[in-house]
Amino acid sequence: MTCRILLLALTGIGALALLAGVIWFLSLPSPTHRTGPVPVADGEYTSVLHALKPPKRKRPLIAIVGINDATETTDYLVPYGVLRNADVADVVTLSTGDGPVRLYPALTVRAQATVAQFDQRNPQGADYVIVPAMSRDDDPTVLAWLRSQREKGAIIIGICAGAKVLAGAGLLENRRATTHWYYLKTLLRDYKNIRYVPDRRWVVDDGVATTTGITASIPMMLTLIEAIAGRDKAQQAGESLGVAQWHAGHDSQAFQLTRPFALTVMKNTMSFWRKEQFTLQLQPGVNEAALALVADAWSRTYLSRVTTRSINGNPVVSGNGMPLLADQTGDQQDNNGALPSVDMTHPADTLKQTLEAIAARYGAPTAQVVAMQLEYPWRKAR
Structure with a gap:
């Protein structure tokens, strides 16, 4: 009798779980009709370029930081490749500790230095710090290091869900920002003082930049190159990537869980x-x-x-x-x-x-x- 009651209970729980799953699935929206990126005024783009001007060195120092056990593949490698090809800055890849940097969902690399080694060699800090999405948004080494770099005057750029790492470091407090569509609700729920800006692939506010999903790293890096070295240099970099033009316009409604x-x-x-x-x-x-x-x-x-x-x-x-x-x-x-x-x-x-x-x-x-x-x-x- 006891086994029968248990079986019936488990069956009931399974049925309720299935029903809840069906209700959740039906609650999802259908895909929206894409209207294309929202236009961006020339003045807005000019303001972004001004905000991204090198804060310290004539030839800037750019640090790309990741945790060893899971940093997003494209967020980490694309900025490195694009910026190194453009040769407008000194670019260094960092990890929180010694050893390989295992990227997700694929590839493994070795960073050029740890954050501690970087600090020893560059006590005045970087000009720019690029922060990819990471499997953990609360790594204490990363959060403390980002706060330190911002205090030293570095411009911090969160790629994709790297915005969650920036928020964890307190760098998005009362700032305008964006992030990957999948993590947006969680970010705004956990950090209520963030002012979300829709329909922009990147947002820059008071020395801190954020972008939408993974591929936004490409136009973001081209914009950074333009801010450092001018439009012609950025155009050359874009042509090498196969990108003829780029802008901050985005159709946010086209990206949601459907x-x-x-x-x-x-x-x-x-x-x-x-x-x-x-x-x-x-x-x-x-x-x-x-x-x-x-x-x-x-x-x-x-x-x-x-x-x-x-x-x-x-x-x-x-x-x-x-x-x-x-x-x-x-x-x-x-x-x-x-x-x-x-x-x-x-x-x-x-x-x-x-x-x-x-x-x-x-x-x-x-x-x-x-x-x-x-x-x-x-x-x-x-």
């Missing part, structure tokens, strides 16, 4: 028989931004994950000197399990080709889920 998004994620998550693991052979001199976008995108399908391989197990050095640490050793002779090939020359084109390859393999809804996570306005090519 029924098609949730349905595709649930379907892919449950399709265990379709799961794939791809191997990405690391090549010396690879473009960091292109590598990050490819590995990031294929790791967000809920059907595939990306591992890396090097021939001899030694770190593979990227085009701008980033040591890449492989998951496996060996040469991929037969191309079995390799990612579909894309042009790695211009990262913006690389992303478009990667999304098309994902759509060809798994369908357009899955590619759209990836684009939504990257907060990238993608539509399948006809």
